[in-house]
Amino acid sequence: GENVEQHPSTLSVQEGDSAVIKCTYSDSASNYFPWYKQELGKGPQLIIDIRSNVGEKKDQRIAVTLNKTAKHFSLHITETQPEDSAVYFCAAKGQAGTALIFGKGTTLSVSS
Amino acid sequence: GAGVSQSPRYKVAKRGQDVALRCDPISGHVSLFWYQQALGQGPEFLTYFQNEAQLDKSGLPSDRFFAERPEGSVSTLKIQRTQQEDSAVYLCASSLLGRQGGNTIYFGEGSWLTVV
Numbered sequence: 511g512e513n514v515e516q517h518p519s520t521l522s523v524q525e526g527d528s529a530v531i532k533c534t535y536s537d538s539a540s541n542y543f544p545w546y547k548q549e550l551g552k553g554p555q556l557i558i559d560i561r562s563n564v565g566e567k568k569d570q571r572i573a574v575t576l577n578k579t580a581k582h583f584s585l586h587i588t589e590t591q592p593e594d595s596a597v598y599f600c601a602a603k604g605q606a607g608t609a610l611i612f613g614k615g616t617t618l619s620v621s622s
Numbered sequence: 623g624a625g626v627s628q629s630p631r632y633k634v635a636k637r638g639q640d641v642a643l644r645c646d647p648i649s650g651h652v653s654l655f656w657y658q659q660a661l662g663q664g665p666e667f668l669t670y671f672q673n674e675a676q677l678d679k680s681g682l683p684s685d686r687f688f689a690e691r692p693e694g695s696v697s698t699l700k701i702q703r704t705q706q707e708d709s710a711v712y713l714c715a716s717s718l719l720g721r722q723g724g725n726t727i728y729f730g731e732g733s734w735l736t737v738v
Binding site for chain 2: 516544546551552553554555556559599609610611612613614615
């Protein structure tokens with residue numbers, strides 16, 4: 511089955527810096543890769559996603575890149591703000607599978 | 623409703639007690655998922671419904687866990703004879719299409735279960 515590895519587990523940056531979180535997946539048939547932000551006491555909130563027919567997608571300060579050959583995808587947050595502080599999860603969904611498989615999460619701290 | 627709604631938000635159960643957790647998915651969503659999230663971990667898949675059919679229950683940790691979605695809308699996750707290791711956040715999620723579609727999956731706020 512699918513296995514998703516996520517790095518780093520914690521990331522501390524200064525306000526205004528960029529943050530990059532990386533994930534690898536094992537199932538070459540996976541075709542959908544969302545990123546979720548989870549704040550304390552809340553459920554995961556989708557922030558951006560990418561499908562396997564696209565290499566990069568941007569939404570304001572957030573971008574995701576996908577390298578299908580290497581089976582890895584990354585989240586890029588530019589001009590970080592304190593409100594970006596949260597736990598971020600990557601996930602992958604196999605073509606024939608029913609469920610998203612999540613990474614273990616990255617705790618991002620943005621200090622002002 | 624506007625989003626996935628879960629109740630209760632918080633539940634404290636004595637060991638051995640049965641609990642039932644409810645999920646109201648986004649109206650019209652075909653797919654419904656249950657996930658379990660332990661403290662400091664990512665969500666782990668429990669079970670999947672397409673309308674009223676439970677198509678995948680491979681993630682249910684034991685036969686004490688049971689889920690249903692009898693009319694293809696509201697779903698209930700039931701845990702019998704709760705154990706301390708069942709303490710976790712139980713997340714419900716829904717998506718518009720069936721499982722073959724790579725479509726957006728929306729999560730609820732979760733039900734926080736503590737077994738004492």
